[in-house]
Structures are given as structure tokens and as C-alpha cells.
Amino acid sequence: MTQIGTNPHGTRVLQKMIDYLNSEDLILSFISILKPNVLNLMKDINGNHIIQKFINLIDISYSKFIFEIITENIMDISTHKHGCCVLQKCIDIAKYPSRDLMLENLYNNSFDLITDQYGNYVIQYLLSLCDVEYNRKLINNFLRDIVYLSKQKYSSNVIEKVKKFNTVF
Numbered sequence: 001m002t003q004i005g006t007n008p009h010g011t012r013v014l015q016k017m018i019d020y021l022n023s024e025d026l027i028l029s030f031i032s033i034l035k036p037n038v039l040n041l042m043k044d045i046n047g048n049h050i051i052q053k054f055i056n057l058i059d060i061s062y063s064k065f066i067f068e069i070i071t072e073n074i075m076d077i078s079t080h081k082h083g084c085c086v087l088q089k090c091i092d093i094a095k096y097p098s099r100d101l102m103l104e105n106l107y108n109n110s111f112d113l114i115t116d117q118y119g120n121y122v123i124q125y126l127l128s129l130c131d132v133e134y135n136r137k138l139i140n141n142f143l144r145d146i147v148y149l150s151k152q153k154y155s156s157n158v159i160e161k162v163k164k165f166n167t168v169f
Contacts, residue, residue, distance in 0.1 A: 001037040002047070011046035015053045027062050030054075038069050039076070048082040055093050066090065067098035074105040075112065075119075084118045088125045103134065110141045120154040124161045 004010035021027045034041075034054070041047030055063045070077055070090055077083035091102060106113065106126060113119030127135055139162060142149055149155035 001033050002040045002044075005037065005041050005047040005050050006044045008046050011049055014050045018050070018053050018057055021058060027058060031062060031065065035065055038066055039073055042070075042077055042086045043080045043083045045082055048086050051086050052089050055090060060093060060095060063090075063093065064098060067094050067102060071098070071101045071105055074102065075109055078106065078109070078113055078122045079116045079119045081118055084122050087122060091125070091129075107134075107138060107141065110138055111145070114142055114149060114155045114158050115152055117154055120158050123158050127158070127161050 001014070005014050017030070021030055034050075037047075038051060042051050051066060055066060067090060070087055074087075077087050087102070091099060094102060103126070106122060109119075110123060114123050123138070126138060129135075142155075146159065150159045
């Protein structure tokens with residue numbers, strides 16, 4: 001699946017297949033092929049669209065394995081150009097407890113993410129969700145280093161976002 005899914009033409013074929021997954025048997029068969037390839041597909045310019053189509057089109061109950069893979073590989077996915085985009089879509093779609101586990105792992109790694117080229121986009125995205133309690137918790141996690149973070153290339157974008165949302169420290 002990785003060879004097909006990472007090909008510009010193959011990814012379209014697999015995305016079209018998802019349109020026709022209209023029974024539990026077909027969905028489970030597709031999942032059995034997809035599961036060992038999820039991480040590679042998430043981090044590919046073409047393959048990430050397969051994962052996004054799956055989570056958007058197929059009932060959320062079938063996406064739990066994707067959320068688990070993200071939770072187990074949160075730093076690898078969050079700090080990847082395409083992985084961070086898939087992660088944001090998954091946060092939008094996931095429900096408790098999957099969503100909370102992803103958010104907790106992001107919180108635990110927030111300092112490393114805020115200073116990363118792609119991870120800072122994930123932190124900005126989390127702030128844009130406007131969950132006051134979570135934002136306060138997240139900001140307090142890096143508040144002690146605000147001067148340092150304000151001067152860094154990637155983290156300064158997050159600090160600007162905090163100010164833009166008038167988030168109270």
C-alpha cells in the first residue's frame with residue numbers, strides 16, 4: 001500500500017477506493033491493509049491524503065487505530081511537514097478518549113514542539129481551538145521561557161499567536 005499510496009496516481013486510486021467502502025467487511029479489509037502503512041502514509045506528500053480521506057469519510061469508530069498510532073508517534077508526526085497536517089485533522093475529528101490522549105501527549109511535548117519548524121504549527125493550531133482551560137495549561141508550560149521563546153524563529157510565531165488571541169497568561 002505504501003508504494004501505491006505515495007505515488008501521485010496511486011493515491012487517487014486508493015482515495016477512490018475509500019468512496020466504495022460501504023460495508024463493514026470492506027472497511028475492515030481496507031483497515032487491515034492500511035494499518036501497517038499509516039505512519040509512512042501520514043508523512044508522505046501523496047499518502048497523507050489517503051489518511052485524511054479515510055478519517056473524513058468513514059465512521060469515526062473505525063479510525064481509532066489511526067489515533068492510537070498518532071498518540072504513540074506524536075513527536076515524529078507533529079514535527080513532520082505532512083504529518084502535522086494530518087494530526088490537526090485528527091484532533092478535529094477524534095472524540096474522547098482518543099482526542100484527550102493526543103492532546104495530553106502534545107502538552108507533554110509542547111516545549112519541543114513550540115521550537116520546531118512544523119511542531120510550532122501544531123501548537124498554534126491548539127491555541128486556535130480556543131479552549132481556555134487547555135490554552136492556559138499549555139501556555140503555563142512554556143511561560144517561564146517566554147523571553148527565550150520570543151526570540152526564536154519558530155516559537156516566536158506561537159508567542160505572537162498567544163498575543164493575537166488575547167490569551168491571559
